[in-house]
Amino acid sequence: MIDLRSDTVTKPSDEMRAAIAAAPVGDDVYADDPTVNTLEERVAALFGKEAGVFTPTGSLSNQLGIRTLVKPGEELLTETFAHIVRAELGAGAAFSGITTRTWEGDHGLLVADDAMAIARPDSGPYLVSTTAIAVENTHNFGGGTVQPISEIRKLRELTKKVGIATHLDGARIWNAHVATGIPFADYAENFDTVSVCFSKGLGAPIGSMLLSTKERVAEARIWRKRYGAGMRQVGILAAAVNFALDNNIPALADDHRRARVLADAVASVAPTSVDLDFAHTNIVVLNLEGSSLTAPELNAELKKVNILASALGPKTLRLVTHRDLSDGDIATASEELAKLLQRAFKA
Numbered sequence: 427m428i429d430l431r432s433d434t435v436t437k438p439s440d441e442m443r444a445a446i447a448a449a450p451v452g453d454d455v456y457a458d459d460p461t462v463n464t465l466e467e468r469v470a471a472l473f474g475k476e477a478g479v480f481t482p483t484g485s486l487s488n489q490l491g492i493r494t495l496v497k498p499g500e501e502l503l504t505e506t507f508a509h510i511v512r513a514e515l516g517a518g519a520a521f522s523g524i525t526t527r528t529w530e531g532d533h534g535l536l537v538a539d540d541a542m543a544i545a546r547p548d549s550g551p552y553l554v555s556t557t558a559i560a561v562e563n564t565h566n567f568g569g570g571t572v573q574p575i576s577e578i579r580k581l582r583e584l585t586k587k588v589g590i591a592t593h594l595d596g597a598r599i600w601n602a603h604v605a606t607g608i609p610f611a612d613y614a615e616n617f618d619t620v621s622v623c624f625s626k627g628l629g630a631p632i633g634s635m636l637l638s639t640k641e642r643v644a645e646a647r648i649w650r651k652r653y654g655a656g657m658r659q660v661g662i663l664a665a666a667v668n669f670a671l672d673n674n675i676p677a678l679a680d681d682h683r684r685a686r687v688l689a690d691a692v693a694s695v696a697p698t699s700v701d702l703d704f705a706h707t708n709i710v711v712l713n714l715e716g717s718s719l720t721a722p723e724l725n726a727e728l729k730k731v732n733i734l735a736s737a738l739g740p741k742t743l744r745l746v747t748h749r750d751l752s753d754g755d756i757a758t759a760s761e762e763l764a765k766l767l768q769r770a771f772k773a
């Protein structure tokens with residue numbers, strides 16, 4: 427199978443497994459796991475933050491960030507197709523008692539003025555008060571798009587003036603960094619809380635982290651335990667992350683190159699289905715409007731030729747490249763996709 431469903435499907439390499447086997451461990455709920463402690467310090471330093479807390483998932487690190495920024499009954503703003511509001515199953519409402527409103531961005535891209543246009547800080551006793559804004563970089567459902575640093579900085583400036591906090595869902599901030607060369611800390615300095623994931627393109631089997639001030643991370647650590655995610659000898663997982671950080675960041679450029687090969691192949695037969703200006707990183711989202719196939723139907727056809735993709739909606743299909751794919755896989759997938767799309771857009 428050529429698995430283009432997500433970059434979360436990667437499996438730990440033999441070298442990563444050796445690092446896992448060799449990891450010194452301890453009980454992390456007692457802060458006794460040396461590998462976790464070192465990793466938390468390492469990632470916090472990389473992003474220029476005071477502290478970090480290791481979590482099993484990016485959804486949890488997002489939710490812990492939001493938890494520390496937004497009080498029950500207050501409001502978080504984000505983009506309409508952000509993971510936080512589309513794919514965390516209402517966790518902000520269910521866990522933290524917060525409400526959300528959204529603005530829509532072209533391919534998920536941030537325009538600071540659009541976010542601020544719907545912000546209502548300090549609304550008093552009648553309307554909901556906005557206390558935080560979340561930005562996703564890269565934007566998953568937007569097609570792996572990289573948020574412009576100029577808009578991020580502008581948002582920081584505008585929110586600071588009115589006392590609104592900012593959260594970065596940086597599940598794929600690694601990809602943004604590789605695509606732009608912008609240092610992690612330059613992104614992170616614009617946010618009060620930052621969530622990063624190690625289990626996507628970096629290839630670790632599990633793991634994310636929330637980064638912020640010491641005080642906020644201490645609070646997030648309490649909530650992590652309260653949510654049932656206090657972990658014990660979890661250094662075996664932190665060792666996988668250390669291995670990924672040491673070895674797997676530069677190869678993300680290959681994922682980006684391969685995603686572009688797929689996007690080019692699609693554009694050559696179905697130019698309306700993909701906008702090459704937005705093929706920034708490792709995700710290609712196809713718009714099948716005007717084709718005879720729905721996304722689930724195209725998915726089923728692809729499966730017949732051993733290719734897996736994700737149907738995000740009736741006419742939206744997502745392809746994601748990752749480190750367990752080869753150039754040969756991408757050539758095969760490009761050819762099969764082009765064949766199917768040529769027919770589907772003609773019919």
Ligand SMILES: Cc1ncc(COP(=O)(O)O)c(C=O)c1O
Nearest residue numbers: 483484485486509562566595597
């Ligand atoms: C942008 C973004 N944020 C957060 C997450 C959540 O990560 P997890 O699946 O580890 O909860 C994902 C997962 O795909 C994601 O794409």
